[in-house]
Amino acid sequence: MPSTSPLRSWVASANGHRDFPLQNLPLGVFSHNGSAPRSGVAIGEHIFDLEAALAAGVFEGLARTAVEATRGGQLNGFFQLGREARVALRERLLELFTEGSTLHGKLEAQGAKLLPLATDCQMHLPAKIGDYTDFYVGIEHAQNVGKLFRPDNPLLPNYKHVPIGYHGRASTVRPSGTDVRRPKGQTLPAGHSEPTFGPCARLDFELELGIWIGQGNDMGDSIEIADAADHIAGYCLLNDWSARDIQAWEYQPLGPFLSKSFITSVSPWVITAEALAPFRRAQPARPDGDPQPLAYLLDPRDQASGAFDIELEVLLTTESMRETGLPPHRLTLSNTRHMYWTVAQMVAHHSVNGCQLQAGDLFGSGTLSGPHNDQFGSLLEITEGGKKPIELASGEVRKFLEDGDEIILRARCVREGFASIGFGECRGTVLPAR
Incomplete structure (x- = not known):
């Protein structure tokens, strides 16, 4: 599902970001302020806290199932779900972060709780590696x-x-x-x-x-x-x-x-x-x-x-x-x-x-x-x-x-x-x- 360059985000640092514009949305595992490792998505200079967003009720259906599978500081369960769940999560993230999103205000209002600066976070291995x-x-x-x-x-x-x-x-x-x-x-x-x-x-x-x-x-x-x-x-x-x-x-x-x-x-x-x-x-x-x-x-x-x-x-x-x-x-x-x-x-x-x-x-x-x-x-x-x-x-x-x-x-x-x-x-x- 390619997304072309005119698509912009209300997360200002994502627009033109060298690595993590809206079109990327990679997943990883991070800690913030001494928290246990948790799943997140890189967008611009921030990390979107998936577990906090799940608690805020912004996911439903297969996208919610995908986020639930990322809990616990490892993405193995999410990987196991396969392409359909991965695409559903990506589509929902694009809806949330594209300019004009109806949830822009709700997400931005929660500030660092949902979107901490990446520089304030520690990254971990994204999955438990069996082999x-x-x-x-x-x-x-x-x-x-x-x-x-x-x-x-x-x-x-x-x-x-x-x-x-x-x-x-x-x-x-x-x-x-x-x-x-x-x-x-x-x-x-x-x-x-x-x-x-x-x-x-x-x-x-x-x-x-x-x-x-x-x-x-x-x-x-x-x-x-x-x-x-x-x-x-x-x-x-x-x-x-x-x-x-x-x-x-x-x-x-x-x-x-x-x-x-x-x-x-x-x-x-x-x-x-x-x-x-x-x-x-x-x-x-x-x-x-x-x-x-x-x-x-x-x-x-x-x-x-x-x-x-x-x-x-x-x-x-x-x-x-x-x-x-x-x-x-x-x-x-x-x-x-x-x-x-x-x-x-x-x-x-x-x-x-x-x-x-x-x-x-x-x-x-x-x-x-x-x-x-x-x-x-x-x-x-x-x-x-x-x-x-x-x-x-x-x-x-x-x-x-x-x-x-x-x-x-x-x-x-x-x-x-x-x-x-x-x-x-x-x-x-x-x-x-x-």
């Missing part, structure tokens, strides 16, 4: 990393046939703003034959799209590719922090373990499929010679509109830069168009063996790099494994992240004739190892 799976669908990243280790054969034979993924650690997923403690582990220093133990020396970020699962499937059943989009509750930004030196030693033969499980950061707002509808695109055609997906991964509608045009940005600021007032340094400006597999293909593949997906499960897309150096989604690619350090305006150089560095992920959707929307930020500051 977290990280995919590897950014083909440019896969090729760039492959070239570092296999210059003559960067992509392994299975990459273009199957959406590659691995199971991550749900217990260490944290919302934006959570500090990142430098991990410790085993590494094999260059020229050594035996590993050593200590703090990671090659800490990195990974720019990813996060996917929240809505309605799941029964164990033993699979989700058909044509139905997969209906099982997606929404999207966020995801930083899959990586300890590259630990990873290099541990990843053979089974892949990442301690090098990824110490923390994964997500932006706290759930951007719905309805808000992103104007920014859907056809999945890019595969290059000549690439294999077509197997039948269980191929759906004409998904190929025609299953991709997104979302601009992705990564910024770096150091402790010295913050102290001297220097602006953040842009590391990356990429786009979700560089995904080799669609989100629906990820869902269909994950469940094809009968694996049970559940409301509140989280997927990561894998690092979303573009073909050029200023579009790379990790320092591993940007610095070519540390061979080409980047120089910052402060005079500092970076091969990998140092203590005190902060990484900021942002996302923005822009299309002529439609209001631009954003995802909010996904931030994390590196602290020294304990």
Whole structure:
């Protein structure tokens, strides 16, 4: 249900807001003035308190059912309701906040009780995450990393046939703003034959799209590719922090373990499929010679509109830069168009063996790099494994992240004739190892 740019809100800060205009209306979980975590909707510089609005009697029917399912500081129940309830809630929110709403006066009169300033609130994870799976669908990243280790054969034979993924650690997923403690582990220093133990020396970020699962499937059943989009509750930004030196030693033969499980950061707002509808695109055609997906991964509608045009940005600021007032340094400006597999293909593949997906499960897309150096989604690619350090305006150089560095992920959707929307930020500051 796309909403075009002329639609305006009586919440003044929502009009032209970089991330949260009336056309977005993402859901999240927040606290205000010491309250227990509760559900809310971002609109401009404010958060609409859904539980307080429910008590005020502004919802009825399926929209009321949807809000009731958000209570308790977790959106899992709301995710489980699926698309129909989500659309009903969105339509009611548009009625409430569009200029000329008959409830404008009633809502505004309650002030901070219903619409506290976002800066006065603390954000939490939007759902209890039962499982977290990280995919590897950014083909440019896969090729760039492959070239570092296999210059003559960067992509392994299975990459273009199957959406590659691995199971991550749900217990260490944290919302934006959570500090990142430098991990410790085993590494094999260059020229050594035996590993050593200590703090990671090659800490990195990974720019990813996060996917929240809505309605799941029964164990033993699979989700058909044509139905997969209906099982997606929404999207966020995801930083899959990586300890590259630990990873290099541990990843053979089974892949990442301690090098990824110490923390994964997500932006706290759930951007719905309805808000992103104007920014859907056809999945890019595969290059000549690439294999077509197997039948269980191929759906004409998904190929025609299953991709997104979302601009992705990564910024770096150091402790010295913050102290001297220097602006953040842009590391990356990429786009979700560089995904080799669609989100629906990820869902269909994950469940094809009968694996049970559940409301509140989280997927990561894998690092979303573009073909050029200023579009790379990790320092591993940007610095070519540390061979080409980047120089910052402060005079500092970076091969990998140092203590005190902060990484900021942002996302923005822009299309002529439609209001631009954003995802909010996904931030994390590196602290020294304990």
